[in-house]
Amino acid sequence: MTPDKRGETVLEVRDLHTHFFLRRGVVKAVDGVSFSLRRGEVLGLVGESGCGKSLTALSLMRLLPKGGARTIKGEVLLDGENILECTPAEMREIRGRRISMVLQDPQTSLNPVFTIGDQLREAILRRKRSTRAEVMKEAVAALRRVEISAPEQRIGQYPHQMSGGMKQRVVGAIAISGEPGVLIADEPTTALDVTIQLQYLKLLKRLQAETGMAILFITHDFGVVGRMCDRVAVMYAGRIVECGPVRQIFEAPQHPYTRALIASVPRMSGPLGRLTTIEGQPPSLMDLPVGCRFASRCSLVEQRCLDAYPGTVRVGEEHTADCWKVAPA
Amino acid sequence: MALADRPPSTDEVAPRLSLWRLVWPARVPGAARRTARVPWIPIAIISIIVVMAIFAPWLAPYSPIDQTLRDKLLPPAWLAGGSDKYFLGTDAFGRDILSRLIYGARVSLMVAVLALTAGGGVGLAIGIVAGYLGGAVDGVLMRLVDAAFTFPAILFALLLAVTMGQGLGTLVIAITLLLWASFARVIRGEVLSLRQRDFVALARVRGCSAPRIMLTHILPNVLNTFMVLVTLNIGVVIIAEATLSFLGAGIPPPTPTWGLMISEGRGRIADAWWVALIPGIAITLMVLSVNLFGDWLRDRLDPRLRQL
Amino acid sequence: MSGEPLLRVEGLRKHFALTKGILFARTLGYIKAVDDVSFEIRAGQTLGLVGESGCGKTTTSRMILNLEAPTEGRILLEGEPIHALEGAALGAYRAKVQAVFQDPWSSLNPRMKVGRTIAESLIVNASRDRGRGDQARIDGRVRELLLQVGLRPEQAQQYPHEFSGGQRQRVALAAALASRPKLIVLDEPVSALDVSIRAQMMNLLKDIQAQDDVAYLLVAHDLATVRHMADHTVVMYLGKIVEQAPTASLFEDVRHPYTRALFSAVLVAGPGRQEEEIVLKGEVPSPLNPPSGCHFHPRCPWVMPRCSQQEPALREVSPGHSVACHLFDNA
Numbered sequence A: 001m002t003p004d005k006r007g008e009t010v011l012e013v014r015d016l017h018t019h020f021f022l023r024r025g026v027v028k029a030v031d032g033v034s035f036s037l038r039r040g041e042v043l044g045l046v047g048e049s050g051c052g053k054s055l056t057a058l059s060l061m062r063l064l065p066k067g068g069a070r071t072i073k074g075e076v077l078l079d080g081e082n083i084l085e086c087t088p089a090e091m092r093e094i095r096g097r098r099i100s101m102v103l104q105d106p107q108t109s110l111n112p113v114f115t116i117g118d119q120l121r122e123a124i125l126r127r128k129r130s131t132r133a134e135v136m137k138e139a140v141a142a143l144r145r146v147e148i149s150a151p152e153q154r155i156g157q158y159p160h161q162m163s164g165g166m167k168q169r170v171v172g173a174i175a176i177s178g179e180p181g182v183l184i185a186d187e188p189t190t191a192l193d194v195t196i197q198l199q200y201l202k203l204l205k206r207l208q209a210e211t212g213m214a215i216l217f218i219t220h221d222f223g224v225v226g227r228m229c230d231r232v233a234v235m236y237a238g239r240i241v242e243c244g245p246v247r248q249i250f251e252a253p254q255h256p257y258t259r260a261l262i263a264s265v266p267r268m269s270g271p272l273g274r275l276t277t278i279e280g281q282p283p284s285l286m287d288l289p290v291g292c293r294f295a296s297r298c299s300l301v302e303q304r305c306l307d308a309y310p311g312t313v314r315v316g317e318e319h320t321a322d323c324w325k326v327a328p329a
Numbered sequence B: 001m002a003l004a005d006r007p008p009s010t011d012e013v014a015p016r017l018s019l020w021r022l023v024w025p026a027r028v029p030g031a032a033r034r035t036a037r038v039p040w041i042p043i044a045i046i047s048i049i050v051v052m053a054i055f056a057p058w059l060a061p062y063s064p065i066d067q068t069l070r071d072k073l074l075p076p077a078w079l080a081g082g083s084d085k086y087f088l089g090t091d092a093f094g095r096d097i098l099s100r101l102i103y104g105a106r107v108s109l110m111v112a113v114l115a116l117t118a119g120g121g122v123g124l125a126i127g128i129v130a131g132y133l134g135g136a137v138d139g140v141l142m143r144l145v146d147a148a149f150t151f152p153a154i155l156f157a158l159l160l161a162v163t164m165g166q167g168l169g170t171l172v173i174a175i176t177l178l179l180w181a182s183f184a185r186v187i188r189g190e191v192l193s194l195r196q197r198d199f200v201a202l203a204r205v206r207g208c209s210a211p212r213i214m215l216t217h218i219l220p221n222v223l224n225t226f227m228v229l230v231t232l233n234i235g236v237v238i239i240a241e242a243t244l245s246f247l248g249a250g251i252p253p254p255t256p257t258w259g260l261m262i263s264e265g266r267g268r269i270a271d272a273w274w275v276a277l278i279p280g281i282a283i284t285l286m287v288l289s290v291n292l293f294g295d296w297l298r299d300r301l302d303p304r305l306r307q308l
Numbered sequence C: 001m002s003g004e005p006l007l008r009v010e011g012l013r014k015h016f017a018l019t020k021g022i023l024f025a026r027t028l029g030y031i032k033a034v035d036d037v038s039f040e041i042r043a044g045q046t047l048g049l050v051g052e053s054g055c056g057k058t059t060t061s062r063m064i065l066n067l068e069a070p071t072e073g074r075i076l077l078e079g080e081p082i083h084a085l086e087g088a089a090l091g092a093y094r095a096k097v098q099a100v101f102q103d104p105w106s107s108l109n110p111r112m113k114v115g116r117t118i119a120e121s122l123i124v125n126a127s128r129d130r131g132r133g134d135q136a137r138i139d140g141r142v143r144e145l146l147l148q149v150g151l152r153p154e155q156a157q158q159y160p161h162e163f164s165g166g167q168r169q170r171v172a173l174a175a176a177l178a179s180r181p182k183l184i185v186l187d188e189p190v191s192a193l194d195v196s197i198r199a200q201m202m203n204l205l206k207d208i209q210a211q212d213d214v215a216y217l218l219v220a221h222d223l224a225t226v227r228h229m230a231d232h233t234v235v236m237y238l239g240k241i242v243e244q245a246p247t248a249s250l251f252e253d254v255r256h257p258y259t260r261a262l263f264s265a266v267l268v269a270g271p272g273r274q275e276e277e278i279v280l281k282g283e284v285p286s287p288l289n290p291p292s293g294c295h296f297h298p299r300c301p302w303v304m305p306r307c308s309q310q311e312p313a314l315r316e317v318s319p320g321h322s323v324a325c326h327l328f329d330n331a
Helices: A053-061 A088-094 A116-127 A132-145 A164-176 A194-211 A222-228 A246-251 A256-263 A303-307 B019-023 B040-054 B097-133 B135-150 B153-164 B168-194 B198-205 B210-246 B258-268 B274-301 B303-307 C057-064 C087-096 C114-118 C120-128 C135-148 C153-157 C165-177 C195-212 C223-229 C247-252 C257-265
Strands: A009-022 A025-038 A042-046 A069-078 A099-102 A182-186 A214-219 A231-236 A239-245 A313-316 A319-321 C007-020 C026-041 C046-050 C072-077 C097-100 C183-187 C215-220 C232-237 C240-246 C315-318 C321-323
Touching (some): A025 A214, A042 A222, A053 A069, A053 A099, A116 A164, A132 A164, A194 C257, B097 B168, B153 B210, B168 B210, B198 C097, B258 B274, C026 C057, C026 C072, C046 C223, C087 C097, C097 C165, C135 C153, C135 C165, C195 C215, C215 C223, C232 C257
Parallel strands (some): A042 A231, A099 A182, A182 A214
Antiparallel strands (some): A009 A069, C007 C072
């Protein structure tokens, strides 16, 4: 699916902690997340609701919701420099230009009272000053690039005149207009129909091949991971519990949570029986256990799982899992 | 599409204690959240006034209508010329301002309660019916609401006073007619969006009739909005009562109402300012407290109502 | 498999008129949300209704729930038409046909205790029978239902916000089961839930079907879910049925180009691709102005000249398996 390209590391996240400080306690939503992203690759970040994946993305962009959420520890190295230490002005320069984001809901990602052309123009003008005619030409080119038909007419349209799939493409066009090195896509196809989703994913792959940008693809859907991603990191209760090449993770998942998650998805072929489920609930992020966070729901649990959090074990080529029971490579 | 379970609500970290913050609760910037501080001073003021109103006969040092002409126009006790007998001074008829203030609270609050119950109740019912049933019913009712808004309310109240005679009843009717339309409109808006929620469709699927749905499903969900509207309109009612009494269309003298007291003291602002100013301050404090309390209540119950 | 199916839908159409103006309304056009749909559901079985947004599956399900009246066509429950039912007959119908909707947050009245929500159809039916239902009986049934869906009986006193998404869907299911319905319309019952919770919910739905012999109309866009739960499947596009078959037959032998694109678009949770991918061009056309002939022809990879001229009819290509496509005209 993707050439075995060894690009240089463009984004490196080290031990990121983002907590919500509430009156009744501290919610450790992102609690020690580390990963790296290389040029030209797609890293999937998978997990269920509440695991902290969206907040990780927001922490990288430093767009945390106001009131209580703070990144208290860790480093985010974009091309080697730690962007957590940038000033707000510097951060504004970085957002959109070097690191950009696409969100889930196409309805609310675009401003309903401005035309598509206006919104594209705003993004284009950030990069350089141009005459109106040139900006319009660029805008049409940007729309054509994301495979929107009749772009000259679309420029003058308003978001409500477009379908969800088309809106997501416009959002994508705006996001890549600054030619960022890193694109964060937070569940961009979750709200789209499946056939439209396929179109969009192919488009994204094509754009990536053209620009060489790295993509952090956040999703809960393993099918999308299989189609889009080169590597995948599985998140649970604020931490990454397994990370590795997609093929390895699907063929031989090591962490019990990953295994259970993959097993619980209904299949398009094979025997029809009761689906595997995971009993219990994830732990409260305000009251995390001292040991492994999946222990209370794990079928392989032992005493040491409850006593201490397992370290990150290397289980294969670039494949790690946080579990006491896996065999190190 | 996997919807995330609601993220934790994010109250602000406990703010520094400050007197200002007690009166004006800190409005935390950002997404919907519970307000930080209970507004104690407004609540205290409201409580004092309510207590004054309920226990007026026991609290007031004098009768509010007894005239003692030789003691007329005495300034408040702490000023030169004042007397310890009359703490807040007397008016042109020698009546004790403090006692009139206390009894006046009673009248003002009674008018407020009656008018809000009637006007609020009518507005609530019409809003729910119009919002839920839609169609022609909604059309007709909303035209009535529009008509009510175009009415010159104060003039109409005066007209009522002239034809039906001054009194508590007339006053309550006049203020009710002022209020019901704005309640109806806001509630209707809320109902229109409630109607789209799945649980309403499911109630129909389970066999609920329209009246049952309006009563058991719609009404409990608009009560928050309703209560907020009530608290925010108390100030409107008090000022309306004061205005009408001032204009001579409210409760006839000698029954003290704050508005009437201002009216009576109007001519003497220069030399006997306390006659008009003291009831004026009382009205201001009451309305301000009620509004602050209403804001806090609204934020506590549902931050989405911030636009009210 | 005896006689009369539980539910039969015949020639169902729903047209929404677009009008302009208030007093003297002009009709601008019609949105043919549902355009000649027929199928049946047998007692105790599940029919999957599959399609993407705008295909008409939700509108169809709403007509079956008697929330909308059809413009044309008939819906028959146990042989009796449901159109223009009123009073006691409507009440009886409502007791037999219930629903669970997609959004767990919007499906429960936030100001009503969960036990009261579950008891709703019992209370409504009781009042219709002039108060024959007593509180103890209703409470007992609520307890029973909570246990059946895997919740604890004392949770009847709790409010919806105290439950998670998956638990709320269980409550919604318990409420639907209260009147012992024969048919439950499930409109995307698991798509708003987390992956691991979906599995629990699907297992529960199948268990209940086995226990109570209740039929399901499963409206879904996810083929894997449908494969797991439905005995028969109907695929819709822009208001029309393009293919219908027993689920096993559909999965073994996909015929219609749109269905094949749909299958192709289902991303399997595994590395690599199996068959060649069919990526459709363009978007779903506006239902106000559907393409001539076969509605799918502008996007079809195997389009022929005939497709834009004549609408294909649903023809059986193998036992129980019908397709509406000119490619199979001579099957």
